Amino acid sequence: MGMIKLPKKSIDFFNNNYLDIFESGNLAEGEWNKKVADWTCAYTAAQYALAVNSNGSGVFAILNILKQYRGKKRVFLQSNTMYGVRTMAASSGLELCGYVDCSLDYLMPTYAQVEEFIGTLDKPSECVFLLTHIGGWVNPDIEEIARLCKNKGVALVEDCAHSLGSTLNGKHTGTFGDAGVYSLYATKTIPVGEGGIIVTQDKELHQMVEKFVMYDRFEQKLDVGVNLRMSEINALLTYSVIQETEAIIQNKYQIANKYIKACEKYNWNYIDPASGNQRSNLYKFILLSYSDKPEEEFSQITKRTSPVYDYALGGDDQEIVKRHICLPIWYLLEDKVVDAAVSELQR
Numbered sequence: 080m081g082m083i084k085l086p087k088k089s090i091d092f093f094n095n096n097y098l099d100i101f102e103s104g105n106l107a108e109g110e111w112n113k114k115v116a117d118w119t120c121a122y123t124a125a126q127y128a129l130a131v132n133s134n135g136s137g138v139f140a141i142l143n144i145l146k147q148y149r150g151k152k153r154v155f156l157q158s159n160t161m162y163g164v165r166t167m168a169a170s171s172g173l174e175l176c177g178y179v180d181c182s183l184d185y186l187m188p189t190y191a192q193v194e195e196f197i198g199t200l201d202k203p204s205e206c207v208f209l210l211t212h213i214g215g216w217v218n219p220d221i222e223e224i225a226r227l228c229k230n231k232g233v234a235l236v237e238d239c240a241h242s243l244g245s246t247l248n249g250k251h252t253g254t255f256g257d258a259g260v261y262s263l264y265a266t267k268t269i270p271v272g273e274g275g276i277i278v279t280q281d282k283e284l285h286q287m288v289e290k291f292v293m294y295d296r297f298e299q300k301l302d303v304g305v306n307l308r309m310s311e312i313n314a315l316l317t318y319s320v321i322q323e324t325e326a327i328i329q330n331k332y333q334i335a336n337k338y339i340k341a342c343e344k345y346n347w348n349y350i351d352p353a354s355g356n357q358r359s360n361l362y363k364f365i366l367l368s369y370s371d372k373p374e375e376e377f378s379q380i381t382k383r384t385s386p387v388y389d390y391a392l393g394g395d396d397q398e399i400v401k402r403h404i405c406l407p408i409w410y411l412l413e414d415k416v417v418d419a420a421v422s423e424l425q426r
Contacts, residue, residue: 111314127285134262142171158393178393204232215362
């Protein structure tokens with residue numbers, strides 16, 4: 080974790096405000112949680128937002144509500160996603176009914192792949208599709224996928240762990256389906272250490288989630304609920320950092336532009352952070368190999384970070400696991416690290 084850096088403005092803002100929390104004695108459910116939600120709505124154009132203690136807890140809450148109150152019984156995932164997404168799905172009580180194949184071009188399922196999978200389902204209206212936006216990119220087919228899910232009665236929940244600040248056609252992740260959840264984990268593009276933010280355009284779902292994460296201890300109408308709140312100290316730190324979202328992303332684009340220039344010069348395949356009306360937040364900078372020997376093609380590149388995932392939950396017909404690698408691209412990355420990575424791209 081030594082490479083993770085926060086903007087100085089964020090640190091200063093936190094230092095200037097944290098004592099007020101201690102003096103007020105309001106350590107939970109206070110103004111900083113509300114500020115995080117208000118900022119998120121203004122930034123993403125979501126109608127409703129709620130800070131929670133992690134991305135996983137937010138997804139867990141939404142899936143539980145869809146099961147308990149909207150008649151959902153099963154959930155399906157995409158094959159290229161984190162193992163934790165599988166455990167979240169299983170923990171919700173929904174039956175895991177399979178995985179959608181993914182395409183190498185963006186490491187995510189295409190509309191055709193989702194349509195084919197839904198076509199195999201008995202009673203798709205009883206299902207939830209927990210879709211993951213990968214590496215900082217928005218699924219390029221998300222608009223068509225969202226329409227397909229709506230037409231088939233499938234609830235679409237967006238796992239936006241990688242994608243705070245990412246847009247497609249100017250629209251933020253989390254706002255295409257029924258709900259989405261961002262991650263603020265320490266390694267993410269917008270790092271806070273821990274935390275998550277739920278977004279939705281669905282007023283009823285938002286109201287139920289608000290009650291769920293604090294046991295519905297006041298109105299006492301929900302039959303399910305778990306304490307998944309974000310503390311005020313965490314909310315203050317979150318607010319301190321998310322205010323600098325655009326500055327963080329722009330810094331990452333300065334690094335990415337150096338990689339792009341080298342990739343174009345030396346004929347490396349990469350996922351363009353701005354193609355097809357995308358604006359990736361550059362959680363990852365991803366190189367792709369379409370050759371018969373991807374390991375050999377990538378062998379000269381030692382300056383790399385972990386792949387998006389080094390396993391597949393379902394099938395991996397396009398060999399995504401071994402056909403991509405990631406170059407280092409975190410906020411305020413030292414020039415010497417970037418230059419060393421660029422030098423290895425020469426061939």
